[in-house]
Each structure stands twice: as C-alpha cells, then as structure tokens.
Amino acid sequence: MNQMFKKVTAVFITVSMFTALFAGCSAKKDDKQSSLPPSTQDGNVPTLEEDAKNPVKxxxxxxxxxxxxxxxxxxxxxxxxxxVSFDIQSVASNAKDKLSIMLASKDFPEIIMMGRDDLxxxxxxxxxxxxxxxxxxxxAPKMYQILSLPGNGELTKRFEQNGKLLYLTQDAEMLRQGEKPFEDLEDPNFVERELPWHRALYVLYPEIQNIYGKKINNLxxxxxxxxxxxxxxxxxxxxxxxMSSTMGEHMIWAAASMYxxxxxxxxxxxxxxxxxxxKNYxxxxxxxxxLNFFKFLNKLYREGLMDEEGPIQNDDQFQQKMNGGKVFSMIGNWDSIYTANSTLLSNAATKDEIFIPQKLMAPGVDKVWQFNYAYTGNNAMVVTKKCKDPARFARxxxxxxxxxxxxxxxxxxxxGQDYIIKDGKRDISADIQAKMEADPDYGLKRGLNFFNNVINILGYASDGQPASNWNAPFYQSDxxxxxxxxxxxxxxxxxxxxxxxxxxxxxxxxxxxxxxxSPEARGLAQSQTLVNDAVSKMVLAGSEAEVEQIYKETIQQMETNGISAWEKALNKEISDRRNINK
Known part of the structure; x- marks a missing residue:
C-alpha cells in the first residue's frame, strides 16, 4: 500500500472538505458538565489531569x-x-446554503470547519x-509557539487580521524547531511515494506496457x-x-502544468x-x-478515442467505468485514481491492474511544476461566540x-487494536492492514485521525516517532x-x-x-461557473472552428463578468507582498 493509506483512509473527511463548504447547528451544553476546577477560578491554567475530571462536550x-x-x-x-468530547454534526447536502443560513440567523455550533472561500x-x-x-x-502556549515558527510558515502571524487570530487551518504538517519533514521535497533524488498532488495524465498498467511499451511524455x-x-x-x-462533465477545471490544471x-x-x-x-499571473x-489543448480533446472525441459519454456523464458514472478496468486513461485528479486502484485490487479479474501517472511536457517545456509546498493548510477551523468555554477548547x-x-x-x-509495538516502535501489522483494506470506513468507525481534519497536527510525537499511522514503517516494507x-x-x-x-x-x-x-470576487465566481460546461461543449464540438468559437465566446463572457479585474487585483496583491517581503 505504501503511503496510499494516508489519502485513502482520510478521504471520508479530506476530499469532502476539499470539494464542499461546511455548515452547522446550535451549540449544545452537556448536561453532565461539572463546575470548573478551582485553578480556573483563581486565574491559573488547569492541568490536563484537572480538566479530565470535569467533562465538557x-x-x-x-x-x-x-x-x-x-x-x-x-x-x-x-x-x-x-x-473533552464532541457532538460531531454534518449535513447530507447543500452545506454552503446551510452555512449562509447560519450566518444570517446567528445560529451557530461552537466550532465550525469550513472552506476558505468568499463565504x-x-x-x-x-x-x-x-x-x-x-x-x-x-x-496553549506551546502550540502557539510551534504555529509561529518560520519553518511552519509563521501561521499565527500570517492568519492574523487587525490584531486578531480568528481561525486556524488543517491538513498541513507542523514541525518543532529542528525537526525535518518526512519527505525532503527539495532533494534532487526525491522519490515520490504517493500520486502527484497536482493534476496529471493517468494510464492503466500493464496495458500501457502491452500496447505502447514506454512512458507517455507528450500529447x-x-x-x-x-x-x-x-x-x-x-x-x-x-x-x-x-472524463466526466465536472472535470474541466482539473483537466485545465493538468494542461497548464504540461505547458x-x-x-x-x-x-x-x-x-x-x-x-x-x-511576476505575471x-x-x-x-x-x-x-485553445490548442481543447482542440486536442476535441480531436480525440471526433476520432472516437474519447468516451462519447464522457463530456455529459456525472462523476459516479465516470468512476464506475474507471473501477472496471475498461478505461485506459484520464486527465485529472488523484482522488478518483485512488478509488479505482483500490477497487481494481479487490477484484480477482483486475487485481494486477493499476493506474499510474505520466509527466507530460509540451514541446519547448523543460520544467514541470507540481506544487507550491509553502502550504498553510486547507480548510479553516473557527470558534464561534456560542462556545461555552473557549479556553477549555484551547487547552x-x-x-x-x-x-x-x-x-x-x-x-x-x-x-493492540489499531497498532502494535515492533522493535520498540509503533507500527501497523499485516492483520491490522487487512482489516483496514477490508473496510473502507475502518478509520471512520474507530475515530482515527479525526483531529487531523480539524487543525494542523504535528508530524512527530515527542518521542521522535511519527504522530500518525500514515507514516507507519509497515508501508515502507516489502x-x-x-x-x-x-x-x-x-x-x-x-x-x-x-x-x-x-x-x-x-x-x-x-x-x-x-x-x-467585491466586483473582483464576483467576476471570478461568475467566470468559474462557465468552465466545466464550456470544456464539455468544446470536446463535443463538430469541428475545430466550433471549438474556437465556443472558446472565444466563453472568454468574452468572462471579460464581461470582470475576470480581468480579478487578475489585476491578484497581481497587485502578489506584487505588494513581494515588495514588503524583499
């Protein structure tokens, strides 16, 4: 499995958080909550042992x-x-609408996870x-100090606005002073264990070996x-x-990297x-x-190489085809690849098949950029004024x-249940791994790694071992x-x-x-709504001339919406930051 477990088992939270906004319900007090410990009453900070005797939800x-x-x-x-315990709440759908209603009604839970978007x-x-x-x-002085380290991006300073720190983030690995990340991304001999973080071309192995015999390097x-x-x-x-009808932006990302x-x-x-x-964004x-990339996709469709249902099918229909091993390639995100690879492995007929990435480079391009690893985290965690005891949550x-x-x-x-001690180190056994693979919801049912999806967590425990089973030695073994x-x-x-x-x-x-x-934000939002539909239409077009017409009309509509004003504001903000940080 290598380190795939990290993305596969966390998908129940990480993917849904990455693709959706969040909502909540009113705060509830635990009827069993006892009075605060004496050390709180006299202004001192209670110890963990004191807090443990005074339950709060x-x-x-x-x-x-x-x-x-x-x-x-x-x-x-x-x-x-x-x-401390938690009443964990969620909705089935329409989270952004729910979050908007909450804001309008001031009816909040105590803590909210949400995407860092306009809302x-x-x-x-x-x-x-x-x-x-x-x-x-x-x-939480030690946590605050760690979040403030330059090596962690000085997040407390970076997130502060008008002297206030109103949110923290999740999904970024935090390190103490002197600790090194698990992967040295600047190592010239870097070996990528997981699938690339950006969007890429994926092809089915061993089919690529059988029909082509070498790597695919360009279109x-x-x-x-x-x-x-x-x-x-x-x-x-x-x-x-x-493809699916919602993959347009993912395909554009992959193409931009290729160029x-x-x-x-x-x-x-x-x-x-x-x-x-x-300098110019x-x-x-x-x-x-x-435009040339879209013409290429259209050529594939007109020549019968693109799935004729691709531009109009939904994500579930696309995923079903990927899971069956009857799709040779796709251009897009890693999430559907992990799902497909897991499904292929579980089926005796396809257990030897796996989708692998290919690094495309357009003519004249000598460098592909995967990821800006000055990463400050993904979604935000906020504490609302409904919270009964913010200090207790901070502790x-x-x-x-x-x-x-x-x-x-x-x-x-x-x-003994979720991990073992082997040679003095925490690890995963083959039996435990088998349980995880047999039940995609294993981590969910056990409550594993939940708080990694609430705040940025340390990469290492204080004993120097990994703080999460995502980096278990087992995954590096044969x-x-x-x-x-x-x-x-x-x-x-x-x-x-x-x-x-x-x-x-x-x-x-x-x-x-x-x-x-702001007009700039509206210009971007309105332009984004055009993208996936425009890509699907261009793939389905009857000729290159029609592709050009659709592309031209879409650009015109984006300019009417104000996309150039957004680009201007974006470039000004980056330029201003560079001048300040010289």
Whole structure:
C-alpha cells in the first residue's frame, strides 16, 4: 500500500472538505458538565489531569460526507484523557446554503470547519468569532509557539487580521524547531511515494506496457497510445480516454502544468491561476496555450478515442467505468485514481491492474511544476461566540500538541487494536492492514485521525516517532507495499523518480482572497461557473472552428463578468507582498 493509506483512509473527511463548504447547528451544553476546577477560578491554567475530571462536550460542524459521531472507541479514549468530547454534526447536502443560513440567523455550533472561500471571509467580518490569539497564548502556549515558527510558515502571524487570530487551518504538517519533514521535497533524488498532488495524465498498467511499451511524455505520445488501445479493443465497452462533465477545471490544471506553468489554488478551488515567471499571473482558462489543448480533446472525441459519454456523464458514472478496468486513461485528479486502484485490487479479474501517472511536457517545456509546498493548510477551523468555554477548547488543542498519549490515540488509535509495538516502535501489522483494506470506513468507525481534519497536527510525537499511522514503517516494507506498485517500480515505467525538482516554495502567492461582495470576487465566481460546461461543449464540438468559437465566446463572457479585474487585483496583491517581503 505504501503511503496510499494516508489519502485513502482520510478521504471520508479530506476530499469532502476539499470539494464542499461546511455548515452547522446550535451549540449544545452537556448536561453532565461539572463546575470548573478551582485553578480556573483563581486565574491559573488547569492541568490536563484537572480538566479530565470535569467533562465538557463541544458541538462541531464538519460538513458533507461521512464523519465519526463522536462516540467511536478512539474518541472515547481521548475523552478519558482530556475530559473533552464532541457532538460531531454534518449535513447530507447543500452545506454552503446551510452555512449562509447560519450566518444570517446567528445560529451557530461552537466550532465550525469550513472552506476558505468568499463565504468564509464573510464569517471573519461577522463579529461572531472568538479571537484565538489570547486564548492560545495563555492556554496553549506551546502550540502557539510551534504555529509561529518560520519553518511552519509563521501561521499565527500570517492568519492574523487587525490584531486578531480568528481561525486556524488543517491538513498541513507542523514541525518543532529542528525537526525535518518526512519527505525532503527539495532533494534532487526525491522519490515520490504517493500520486502527484497536482493534476496529471493517468494510464492503466500493464496495458500501457502491452500496447505502447514506454512512458507517455507528450500529447503526440498520448495520441499514439490511444490509437493503439482503440485498435486492440475496438468495441463500445472499452474507452481509450474518459472524463466526466465536472472535470474541466482539473483537466485545465493538468494542461497548464504540461505547458510549464506553476498553478495555484484559490481558497477551496483548485488550479485557478498560474504563472511562468513568478511576476505575471493569469486565470488558467485564459492561458494562451489552452485553445490548442481543447482542440486536442476535441480531436480525440471526433476520432472516437474519447468516451462519447464522457463530456455529459456525472462523476459516479465516470468512476464506475474507471473501477472496471475498461478505461485506459484520464486527465485529472488523484482522488478518483485512488478509488479505482483500490477497487481494481479487490477484484480477482483486475487485481494486477493499476493506474499510474505520466509527466507530460509540451514541446519547448523543460520544467514541470507540481506544487507550491509553502502550504498553510486547507480548510479553516473557527470558534464561534456560542462556545461555552473557549479556553477549555484551547487547552484541548494544547494536549494534541504536547501530550503523547493524546497524540498517539488520535494518530494511531488503541495499542493492540489499531497498532502494535515492533522493535520498540509503533507500527501497523499485516492483520491490522487487512482489516483496514477490508473496510473502507475502518478509520471512520474507530475515530482515527479525526483531529487531523480539524487543525494542523504535528508530524512527530515527542518521542521522535511519527504522530500518525500514515507514516507507519509497515508501508515502507516489502510486505506493506502494493504488489502492483512493486512491479511498476521494477519496470521501465517506474514513475516515482520522475517528479524530483517539481516543488517550490513561495508564500507570497498563496492564500489570496477578495471580499465576496467585491466586483473582483464576483467576476471570478461568475467566470468559474462557465468552465466545466464550456470544456464539455468544446470536446463535443463538430469541428475545430466550433471549438474556437465556443472558446472565444466563453472568454468574452468572462471579460464581461470582470475576470480581468480579478487578475489585476491578484497581481497587485502578489506584487505588494513581494515588495514588503524583499
């Protein structure tokens, strides 16, 4: 499995958080809550042992999708150590609408997880959020210090607005002074263990070896390989390349990378702006090379190489085809690949098949950029003024940073059930891994790694071992590796060494937002609504001339919406930051 477990088992929260906004319900007090400990009353900060004797329950809303309820075995053990439990709430759909209603009605839970988008910034301006800065400085000083380290991006300073710290983020690995990340992304011999973080071309192995015999490096190579697959499987049940009607932005991101651009995300929206020189940033749909890319996709469709249902099918229909091993390739995000690869492995007929990434480079391009790893985290956590005891919640966060028992419970679970001790180190056994693979909801049902999806968690426990089972030694052993990946690694199609040098670090171009009611923000939002539909129409077009017409009309509509004003404001913000940080 290598480190796939990280993305696969966390998908119940991470993917739904990345693709959706979040909502919540009114705060509820625990009827069993006792009086505060004496040390709180005299102004001192209670110890963890004191807090553990005084139970408290916080309501937290985490969004759409599958989530723990709050009473899972691991969460129960954390409650025993801290006295803190959680009423974990979610909705089935329409989270953004729910979040908007909450803001209008002032009917909040105590804690909310939400995407950092335009609505999030309305929350920051609402006056309904607790300032975390004094709370953390008094009740979680070690956590505050770690978040403030330059190596962690000085997040407390970076997120502070008008002297207040109204939110924290999740999904970024935090390190103590002197600790090194698990992966040195600047290592010239860097080996990529997980699938690339940006969008890419994926092809089915060993089919690529059988029909093409080498890596696909550019669109001409891809076209030749698709023709070969079509010649081998000339029927309606095999698809040289497929897509869904919502993949347009993902495909644009992959294409921009192929053309040598550094591609950035805007809030929860991926691959929105891009640059080649670090000075001029542009909305990705408008990049001058994009029209040729769309013409290429259209050519595939007109020649019967693109799945004819692709541009109009939904994500579930697309995923079903991927899971069946009848699709040779796709251009897009890693989430559908992990799902497909897991499904293929579980089926005796397809257990030897696996989708692998290919690094495309357009003619004249000598560098592909995968990711700006000056990463400050994904979604935001806010504490509302409905919270009955913000200081107590801050002390709980401190325990996640300073208490090994709490850290290990969150990241590893219960010894003997979720992990073992082997050679003096925490690890995963083959039996435990088999249980995880047999039940996709294993982590959910156990309550594992829940708080990694609430705040940025330390990469290491204080004993120097990984703080999470995502980095278990088992996944680096022969026994723990995906047998298919071992085969690929030993072949000429090994992709793991292809991505060294594709990372860079630049804080100035990240976390840029504009107020939701500004003309610039509206221009972007209105332009984004056009993209997926325009891509599907261009793929389905009857001729290159029609592709050009659709593209031209879409650009015109975006300009009417105000996309150039958004680009101008974006470039000004980045330029101003660079001048300040010289």
């Amino acid at each position: 916080f309501s937290i809303f985490v969004g759409e999708g599958k989530f723990p309820k709050g009473n899972e075995p691991v969460l129960q053990e954390i409650t025993k150590k801290t006295g 999030f910034y309305r929350y920051l301006d609402s006056g309904e959020l607790v300032d975390l800065k004094p709370l953390l400085q008094k009740n 001409d190579d891809l076209y030749t390989a698709l023709k070969a697959y079509k010649a081998k499987y000339n029927d309606k049940n095999h698809y040289p390349i497929s 040598g651009y550094k591609v950035l995300s805007y809030g929860i929206y991926g691959g929105i702006y891009a640059t080649k020189d670090g 542009q909305y990705t749909f408008k990049l001058p090379e994009m 709980f966060l401190e325990a996640l940073y300073t208490n090994d028992d709490v850290q290990v419970l969150n990241g590893w679970g219960i010894q 026994e723990g590796q995906d047998p298919r990946d071992k085969t690929v690694t030993g072949s000429p199609l090994n992709w793991h060494n292809d991505w060294a040098g594709t990372f860079y670090k630049d804080y100035d171009e990240l976390d840029i937002y504009m107020k939701a009611d």
